[in-house]
Amino acid sequence: MIRVIATTCALLLACGGSGGSDAGDDGGVDAALDTGPDAHFDAGVDSALPPPPLSEPGRHDVEVTGTRRVVPSDGLPAEVMPLTSNNNLDVVRHEGRVYLAWRTAPDHFAGPDTVMYMVSSADELNWDFEASFTIGTDLREPRLLSFNGHLLLYVAVLGTNRYAFEPMGVRYSERAADGTWSPLTDAGLPGRIAWRTKVEAGVPYMTAYLGGEHIYLFDGLPLSVELLTTDDGHAWRPVNAARRSVYMGGGSESDFGFADDGSLFGVIRNEAGDASGYGSEICHAPASDIADWTCHIDPKKYDSPLVFAYDHEIYLVARRNLTATGDYDLMDPAHTTLLTTVNYQTDYSAQPKRCALWRFVQSEDRIAYLMDLPSTGDTCFAAVLPLATPGDFALYNYSSDIDGPSIPWNQGQREPTFIYRHELSFTPR
Numbered sequence: 001m002i003r004v005i006a007t008t009c010a011l012l013l014a015c016g017g018s019g020g021s022d023a024g025d026d027g028g029v030d031a032a033l034d035t036g037p038d039a040h041f042d043a044g045v046d047s048a049l050p051p052p053p054l055s056e057p058g059r060h061d062v063e064v065t066g067t068r069r070v071v072p073s074d075g076l077p078a079e080v081m082p083l084t085s086n087n088n089l090d091v092v093r094h095e096g097r098v099y100l101a102w103r104t105a106p107d108h109f110a111g112p113d114t115v116m117y118m119v120s121s122a123d124e125l126n127w128d129f130e131a132s133f134t135i136g137t138d139l140r141e142p143r144l145l146s147f148n149g150h151l152l153l154y155v156a157v158l159g160t161n162r163y164a165f166e167p168m169g170v171r172y173s174e175r176a177a178d179g180t181w182s183p184l185t186d187a188g189l190p191g192r193i194a195w196r197t198k199v200e201a202g203v204p205y206m207t208a209y210l211g212g213e214h215i216y217l218f219d220g221l222p223l224s225v226e227l228l229t230t231d232d233g234h235a236w237r238p239v240n241a242a243r244r245s246v247y248m249g250g251g252s253e254s255d256f257g258f259a260d261d262g263s264l265f266g267v268i269r270n271e272a273g274d275a276s277g278y279g280s281e282i283c284h285a286p287a288s289d290i291a292d293w294t295c296h297i298d299p300k301k302y303d304s305p306l307v308f309a310y311d312h313e314i315y316l317v318a319r320r321n322l323t324a325t326g327d328y329d330l331m332d333p334a335h336t337t338l339l340t341t342v343n344y345q346t347d348y349s350a351q352p353k354r355c356a357l358w359r360f361v362q363s364e365d366r367i368a369y370l371m372d373l374p375s376t377g378d379t380c381f382a383a384v385l386p387l388a389t390p391g392d393f394a395l396y397n398y399s400s401d402i403d404g405p406s407i408p409w410n411q412g413q414r415e416p417t418f419i420y421r422h423e424l425s426f427t428p429r
Contacts, residue, residue: 049322049352049406050322050323050324052320052354052369052371052372053326053369054369055369055370055371056359056361056368056369056370057370057429058313058359058361058368058429059311059312059313059428059429060310060311060313060391060426060427060428060429061426061427061428061429062357062370062371062424062425062426063424063425063427064371064373064374064422064423064424065392065423065424065425066422066423067374067402067420067421067422067423068420068421069418069419069420069421070100070124070127070396070419070420070421071086071102071104071418071419072086072418075121075125075126075127076119076127077119077127077128077129078129079129079132080117080119080127080129080132082104082117083104083105083106083113083115084105084106084107084415084416084417085103085104085105085106085107085108085416085417086102086103086104086398086416086417086418086419087102087103087108087378087381087398087417087419088102088103088140088141088142088381088398089101089102089103089142089381089383089396089397089398089419090102090142090143090144090383091144091383091384091385091394091396092144092145092146092151092383092385093146093385094144094146094151095146095149095151096122097120097121097122098120098121098122098124098385099118099119099120099130099144099151100118100119100120100121100127100396100419101116101117101118101142101144101153102116102117102142102398102419103115103116103139103140103142104117105138107414108378108413108414109162109163110137110138110158110159110160110161110162110164110165110166111138111160111162112136112137112138112160113134114134114137114138114139114140115132115133115134115139116132116133116134116139116142116153116155117131117132118130118131118132118133118153118181124394124421130175130179130181131173131180131181133155133173133184135157135184136160137157137158137159137160137168138157138158138159138160139155139156139157139158140155140156140158140193141154141155141156141193141194141195142154142155143155143194143195143196143197143206144197145197145198145199145204145206145233146199147199147204147230147233150174150175150232150233151174151175152172152173152174152175152233153172153173153174153175153181154170154171154172154187154194154197154206155170155171155172155184156169156170156192156193156194157169157170157171164213164216165212165213165215165216166213167191167192167193167212167213168191169186169187169189169190169191169192170186170187170189170192170193170194170208171184171185171186171187172184172185172187172233172234173185174233174234185234187234187236188235188236189208189236191210191211192208192209192210192226193208193209193212193252193253194206194207194208195207195208195209195252195253195254195255196254196255196305196306196307200257200258201258203229204229204230204233205227205228205229205239206226206227206228206229206230206236207225207226207227207228207254207255207256208225208226208228208236209223209224209225209226209251209252209253209254210223210224210226211223211224212252214272215250215252215271215272218338218341218342220337220338222248222249222250222274223248223249223250223251223252223272224245224247224248225245225246225247225248225251225252225254225268226238226244226245226246227239227240227246227256227290227291227293238291239290239291240289240290240291240292243289243291243292246283246285246291246292246293247268247281247283247293247295249270249272249274249275249276249281250270250271250272250273250274250276250278251268251269251270251271251272251274251280251281251295252268252269252270252271252272253268253269253303253304253305254266254267254268254269254305255267255305255306255307255316256283256307257307257308257309257314257315257360258290258309258314259309259314259362260312261287262287262290263284263285263286263287263290264283264284264285264286264287264290264293265282265283265284265307265314265360265362265365266282266283266284266285266293266295266307267280267281267282267283267302267305267307267316267318267367268280268281268283268295268305269301269302269303269304269305270297270301271301271328271345272341273337273340273341273344276295276296276297277297277299277329278297278299278301278328278329278340278341278344279297279298279299279300279301279327279328279329280297280298280300280301280302280305280328280367281295281296281297281298282295282296282297282298282360282365282366282367283295284365296365297329298366298367299325299327299328299329299331300320300321300326300327300328300367301319301321301328301348302316302318302319302358302367303318303319303380304318304319304380304381304382305317305318306318306382306383306384308384310386310391310393310426311391311426311428313359313360314359314360314362315357315358315359315360315370316357316358316359316360316367317355317356317357317358317373317380317382317384317395317397318355318356318358318380319353319354319355319356319379319380320353320354320355320356320369320372320380321348321351321353322351322352322353322354322406323351328344328348329344330343330344330347348409349408349409349410350408350409350410351408351409352376352377352406352407352408352409353375353376353377353378353379353380353409353412354372354373354375354376354379354380355372355373355375355379355380355382355397355399356369356370356371356372356373356380357370357371357372357373357424358370373395373397373422374399374402374420374422375397375399375402376399376400376401376402376404376405376406376407376412377399377400377401377404377406377407377408377409377411377412377413377415377417378398378399378400378409378412378413378415378417379397379398379399379400379412379417380397380398380399381397381398382395382396382397383395383396383397384396387423391425391426391427392423392424392425392426393423393424393425393426394421394422394423394424395421395422395423395424396419396420396421396422397419397420397422398417398418398419398420399417399418399420400412400415400416400417400418401416401418402420
């Protein structure tokens with residue numbers, strides 16, 4: 001029974017990314033072509049969709065001031081040959097250049113033909129080839145870390161069974177002084193998915209989760225989220241040796257930011273569900289021990305969370321469910337835990353999505369909606385870079401065609417997806 005349900009949900013949900021069928025129209029796009037911030041919303045809104053939730057602005061007004069497509073585009077080097085599915089990505093600035101890593105594959109599903117590309121640029125218009133990685137199995141979740149003059153790429157290794165989610169640990173590559181990248185090397189994190197790497201106040205961090213296979217096996221076994229640090233980018237250890245796992249339950253993807261007082265605010269996607277419910281965990285930890293997370297449930301599922309702080313605020317970029325409530329937890333008491341999980345995942349997969357900007361209401365330990373970004377279909381796996389002007393950020397994200405119709409998530413997962421660069425401007429209210 002469990003195996004049948006798991007296979008059904010793998011087909012419905014296409015767990016862990018996005019995709020399509022064929023490479024399609026990859027050429028002829030001007031990398032410098034900007035569209036206005038409302039271009040997608042004019043073209044792609046279905047009047048049958050519920051209106052977005054009321055915005056709860058904090059200290060800033062936020063505006064999308066420009067959007068352009070990066071993958072595929074004319075600005076990419078000849079060595080890069082994007083396939084249909086261009087999705088999981090990360091971006092970082094290192095020694096004056098911007099580095100972009102992303103997954104491309106024939107479709108969303110795990111398979112042997114996945115390629116992880118790395119390019120770099122001085123202007124984010126024209127890109128130079130850095131490296132590509134393919135190992136005959138699936139690669140996902142690229143994570144870049146610029147630390148103490150070193151630049152490292154981390155990737156999650158998965159299997160080739162398109163109907164399974166098979167975490168096989170984390171590997172890394174490091175850029176040498178001559179510009180070459182080392183072969184992928186085991187990072188000593190068996191079974192884990194590295195979700196986010198970042199440097200805060202000079203300290204490198206990684207959030208990683210263990211037990212991701214349980215989400216789609218529906219076996220009820222818990223997952224754990226870990227908060228790690230490193231001295232060299234090669235060996236990772238717990239921030240607090242007495243508390244390697246900051247959370248155990250149904251949660252997986254996680255990210256965090258620091259408040260002005262040094263306390264931590266985090267979010268964990270809770271798709272598998274547990275005694276607290278389904279959706280996401282909203283977490284807080286004191287500055288005295290940032291590994292001491294206290295969490296409570298939010299019925300919305302903030303997929304692929306990206307958290308960053310700016311000017312006394314902590315922001316979240318994550319997927320938004322376009323239903324009347326936006327909730328993942330349907331509050332349906334009529335099913336067993338197994339059937340509830342299957343029902344929730346199936347319903348969620350069939351709804352349209354957006355990639356949205358949210359903020360932490362720090363005094364209330366909750367998440368507030370701000371705005372949708374240009375996005376539709378299969379979307380939301382973001383990375384952010386501060387720009388030269390304070391309050392301006394480049395946000396990289398993937399989406400189905402932002403000028404296309406608003407389509408359900410599971411339809412978008414089977415069609416082409418692209419990588420876009422948006423410029424966001426935060427101005428004091």
